Amino acid sequence: MIGRTAALFLVLLTCLTAQDKVKNIIILIGDGMGLNAVSLEFLKDQNSPYYSFPFTGLSVTTSADKLITDSAAGATAISTGTKTKNGYVGVGPSGTRLKTVFEYADDAGKSTGLAVTSTITHATPGAFFGHVSDRGKQDVLAVDLLNSSVDVALGSGSSYFIPASAGGRRTDNRNIISELRAKGYYITTTYADLVSTEVNDKLVAFLDSVELPSAKERGFSLGDLTGMAIHKLNTNKNGFVLMVEGSQIDWYAHDNDTVKIFQEMEDFTSAVRRALEFAKKDGRTLVIVTADHETGGLAVNKGNFTDPAYTLRYTTKSHTAGAVPVFAFGPGSSNFTGLYHNDELGKRIIRLIKTEKLKIKNY
């Protein structure tokens, strides 16, 4: 009888542990997306996915050297758990290489991927696989991608991978696309090909040679890219870590372009919805939605609920120091409540990946 009770207890304990286990992590970053930008979505739609997150927090976005961060330092804090100087990507304030969330995921046997609406070598995605003290060096970040273990990279910017002699921007005469192919990557340059090609291994999609057009002109949504990335990454039994960025929210906030901000927020939200749909079915996926910083000092002014034509007001054409929201869903999501700095946000993500690794070993 005692044996049976003990056995039952063990089964129960195993179930609880299994439920708590974070197999996959999807980090969605709205570049420049402050709380008022997210409000545009949850004010107009009572079924907005943002209402589905049981845990929310606030992230303080200051960088190591400035009150107001840029995307490089903001993303590096999230991707490495360390604050750095503005402009620095995946390196500390003294230029030392920092270990990234993707590199920890790799140690745990997980696949990694990114889906962005900027160049793949832009500051935010770059901070997850690259290490350079000047975010402008996208050609260096292209080599870092080649040397990384990233499995799936969907975005744009093939010109940083192609030598100037062949129409690209590289001055070292290397063709990183050929080198990626030699390493076993499938390279595609069109969305149609991306959809129709069943590749479950390594994949890089350059959907434009430079930057992608804005949401309405892209011909696909960030939700589409997110769904595709999940589909490709979800074949690894150890799980995956995926970073998704709504890169252009920031760009139109810099322009104080209200219509385009709406469109980019809608596009980003399609990715949030897609990630949540997967996580709800999967049961072992943690979804985190946050931003690297706020842009525009945006505020929602006069308008109405039925016609989401709110008047937006801005205090600046730059970034601000406003704290940004953190939404969390799934196993481990309770770790993300409270007010904390962006490096702490990164540390909490890394801790969950490392815990998972220990659990695998214990089994």
Ligand SMILES: [Zn+2]
């Ligand atoms: Zn910006």
